Amino acid sequence: PNGLIIAIDGPSGAGKSTIARLLAKRLGYLQIDTGAMYRAVAFLVGQAGIDPGDAAAVERLCSSADIRLDNANCSLRVYANGQDVTELIRTPEMSLMTSRISALRPVRESMMLLQRRLGQDGGVVLEGRDIGTAVFPDAELKFFLFASPEERGKRRYAELVGNGEQVTLEETIEAVTRRDRQDSQRDIAPLRQAEDAIPVDSSHSSIDEVLNKMEDIARGKI
Numbered sequence: 001p002n003g004l005i006i007a008i009d010g011p012s013g014a015g016k017s018t019i020a021r022l023l024a025k026r027l028g029y030l031q032i033d034t035g036a037m038y039r040a041v042a043f044l045v046g047q048a049g050i051d052p053g054d055a056a057a058v059e060r061l062c063s064s065a066d067i068r069l070d071n072a073n074c075s076l077r078v079y080a081n082g083q084d085v086t087e088l089i090r091t092p093e094m095s096l097m098t099s100r101i102s103a104l105r106p107v108r109e110s111m112m113l114l115q116r117r118l119g120q121d122g123g124v125v126l127e128g129r130d131i132g133t134a135v136f137p138d139a140e141l142k143f144f145l146f147a148s149p150e151e152r153g154k155r156r157y158a159e160l161v162g163n164g165e166q167v168t169l170e171e172t173i174e175a176v177t178r179r180d181r182q183d184s185q186r187d188i189a190p191l192r193q194a195e196d197a198i199p200v201d202s203s204h205s206s207i208d209e210v211l212n213k214m215e216d217i218a219r220g221k222i
């Protein structure tokens with residue numbers, strides 16, 4: 001009665017955030033950007049000057065971290081311990097830092113608990129890397145959204161330039177590829193396609209085409 005749990009996983013730059021936001025809007029669901037949560041934790045680790053290798057310190061930070069997502073007006077704002085970190089967590093440095101921090105067990109455990117709590121009643125679109133494999137392995141509907149590394153690099157590049165970052169296309173493609181390798185090769189909840197996930201290649205399709213296809217599939221299940 002409350003709606004589906006929809007998982008959208010995939011590598012960075014495949015269009016997950018845009019698609020998740022628009023799909024959630026069309027269905028009247030809540031969007032949960034789990035990457036933003038990991039970014040917020042990485043921000044706090046950096047701000048506190050904690051060495052990511054110091055497991056006890058990372059664990060202490062996670063147990064007291066207050067991470068909030070506010071989706072009002074269809075624009076996401078992210079708060080870490082009351083601080084608005086929405087823009088601060090989107091730099092290329094924070095992306096790589098997040099990929100390192102998100103591999104740590106206490107970080108994954110605390111964020112997974114939070115994500116399950118937020119999503120358990122359904123009517124949600126969760127996007128991330130491990131939603132269909134680890135957070136909600138029984139989700140009613142799972143998508144794996146991907147695109148070629150060149151295409152993903154180009155999209156991320158346009159986004160970063162739009163945010164005023166000084167980057168080149170080559171280094172952006174490099175960074176995206178490196179982050180995906182790191183996310184796919186970690187021990188805990190690595191990025192991979194769940195066996196029952198529907199693969200969606202966004203390389204040669206417009207946002208609308210991808211969205212229409214996913215909405216049709218979702219409506220067929222509601």
Ligand code: C5P
Pocket residue numbers: 012034035036038039095098099100102103127128129130131179183
């Ligand atoms: O999706 P986004 O690029 O914002 O995610 C940032 C990083 O957070 C990813 O590169 C990944 O290391 C981590 N992440 C994760 N599990 C998720 C979502 C994000 O490990 N479910």
